[in-house]
Amino acid sequence: MSGPASSPAPVGVGLVGLGTIGTGVVKLMQRNFDVMRERLGFPLRMVRVADLDTTRDRGVDLSGIRFDADAAGLVDDPAVDIVVELIGGYDAARRFIHRAIESGKHVVTANKALLALHGKEIFDAAARKGVDVAFEASVGGGIPILRVLREGLAANRILSLHGIINGTTNYILTEMEQSGAAFETVLKRAQDLGYAEVDPTFDVDGIDAAHKLTLLASMAFGAELSFKEVPTEGIRGITPLEFESAAEFGYRIKLLGIAKASPEADGVERIEARVHPTMIPSESLLAKVDGAMNAIAVHGDAVGPTLFYGAGAGEMPTASAVVADLMEIAREIRRGRAGRVAPLSYLPESLRPRPVVPLGEIEARCYLRFTALDRPGVLARITGVLGDHGIGIESVIQKGRGRAGESVPVVMLTDVAREEAVRRSLALIDALPELTAPTCLVRIEEEL
Numbered sequence: 001m002s003g004p005a006s007s008p009a010p011v012g013v014g015l016v017g018l019g020t021i022g023t024g025v026v027k028l029m030q031r032n033f034d035v036m037r038e039r040l041g042f043p044l045r046m047v048r049v050a051d052l053d054t055t056r057d058r059g060v061d062l063s064g065i066r067f068d069a070d071a072a073g074l075v076d077d078p079a080v081d082i083v084v085e086l087i088g089g090y091d092a093a094r095r096f097i098h099r100a101i102e103s104g105k106h107v108v109t110a111n112k113a114l115l116a117l118h119g120k121e122i123f124d125a126a127a128r129k130g131v132d133v134a135f136e137a138s139v140g141g142g143i144p145i146l147r148v149l150r151e152g153l154a155a156n157r158i159l160s161l162h163g164i165i166n167g168t169t170n171y172i173l174t175e176m177e178q179s180g181a182a183f184e185t186v187l188k189r190a191q192d193l194g195y196a197e198v199d200p201t202f203d204v205d206g207i208d209a210a211h212k213l214t215l216l217a218s219m220a221f222g223a224e225l226s227f228k229e230v231p232t233e234g235i236r237g238i239t240p241l242e243f244e245s246a247a248e249f250g251y252r253i254k255l256l257g258i259a260k261a262s263p264e265a266d267g268v269e270r271i272e273a274r275v276h277p278t279m280i281p282s283e284s285l286l287a288k289v290d291g292a293m294n295a296i297a298v299h300g301d302a303v304g305p306t307l308f309y310g311a312g313a314g315e316m317p318t319a320s321a322v323v324a325d326l327m328e329i330a331r332e333i334r335r336g337r338a339g340r341v342a343p344l345s346y347l348p349e350s351l352r353p354r355p356v357v358p359l360g361e362i363e364a365r366c367y368l369r370f371t372a373l374d375r376p377g378v379l380a381r382i383t384g385v386l387g388d389h390g391i392g393i394e395s396v397i398q399k400g401r402g403r404a405g406e407s408v409p410v411v412m413l414t415d416v417a418r419e420e421a422v423r424r425s426l427a428l429i430d431a432l433p434e435l436t437a438p439t440c441l442v443r444i445e446e447e448l
């Protein structure tokens with residue numbers, strides 16, 4: 001045992017952004033200092049914190065830590081070996097990360113939006129400087145899913161990945177299903193409880209999930225993928241009727257990030273990558289993930305189906321992922337060698353453009369909810385159009401009877417159909433005089 005006199009020097013951490021997660025990081029590094037030291041063999045110490053707001057009481061002990069608003073000074077401080085970026089957003093975060101990399105500092109970030117848009121530029125800069133950029137906290141909060149893809153499943157070809165990777169929307173969908181309330185009502189409740197942001201756009205329109213899926217799909221398939229290529233739909237169009245109908249058909253509705261290997265087309269390896277509300281079998285494990293929890297199902301060719309579940313957000317779960325990254329990098333600093341594992345799992349020279357299969361080419365069974373006047377012959381006209389496009393129908397339910405001039409919902413499950421045929425049909429059907437609102441389409445995934 002070595003005594004204090006021979007204690008190894010600590011690795012120094014500087015944190016930019018003392019918000020909820022940043023506060024959690026400081027707390028966790030204090031609370032579990034000993035256990036982390038027992039695992040590392042040396043101390044990992046928060047030496048400096050920068051935030052524009054230096055007065056608010058966050059309920060965390062900052063004694064012994066230099067705390068000011070000078071983020072640039074923190075990045076340049078020789079006592080800081082690893083910079084943690086937790087300010088979020090694009091411009092300032094990107095600047096600080098590049099400044100850190102250029103000064104030879106390793107970086108830990110939770111910034112999925114930045115990496116989904118500018119990941120390549122950041123990873124290339126880090127590779128040139130021989131430093132690490134770690135980002136476990138950017139996807140799935142406390143679930144170590146990136147380490148799973150990078151290391152635990154490294155021997156597999158990944159066949160598919162299905163993720164509930166946005167807690168806000170999973171909370172809203174769960175509440176809508178359980179209470180029968182409308183989207184807007186539940187969103188308001190979620191905002192009051194602090195589950196949803198005041199501006200909920202990123203979450204409810206699927207953008208946050210698409211950022212995360214971009215990173216997951218890049219790592220699963222070695223794809224040079226940008227967030228802009230991922231077809232994305234949010235949950236605003238889902239009504240209480242969808243949950244009622246889904247239950248009758250044996251499904252639940254989840255906002256899924258889906259990525260799949262796709263057969264080669266013209267000698268080009270493509271992938272499916274998309275985010276949209278999805279009906280999944282009620283008995284599947286993923287269907288049982290409720291509230292704000294996250295889960296990611298990964299199917300590898302050797303391991304088979306796997307599922308990773310946990311808190312996708314929150315102070316301490318996300319801090320858990322940030323601090324694990326800090327520990328990994330601290331070990332590398334001590335061993336004098338960065339870059340043990342490539343950040344996107346594949347070596348940079350092995351990453352290649354993998355075109356995303358256009359949504360029109362996707363084949364899936366579909367749930368369709370038509371809103372139509374209750375007149376004889378309407379159903380025949382709808383099914384006629386679908387039949388003309390080669391789309392078979394598995395079940396049809398008309399919900400109630402409409403009085404003269406009133407519309408009724410008609411819900412339908414199709415056989416497996418190509419999306420472009422479904423879209424062409426819906427354009428014609430929605431133009432029929434009896435159809436009084438745009439048709440709601442929810443894709444179905446059976447094999448999770």
Ligand code: HSE
Binds near residue numbers: 167312
């Ligand atoms: N807004 C995200 C969610 C949490 O609702 O899951 C941060 O990634």
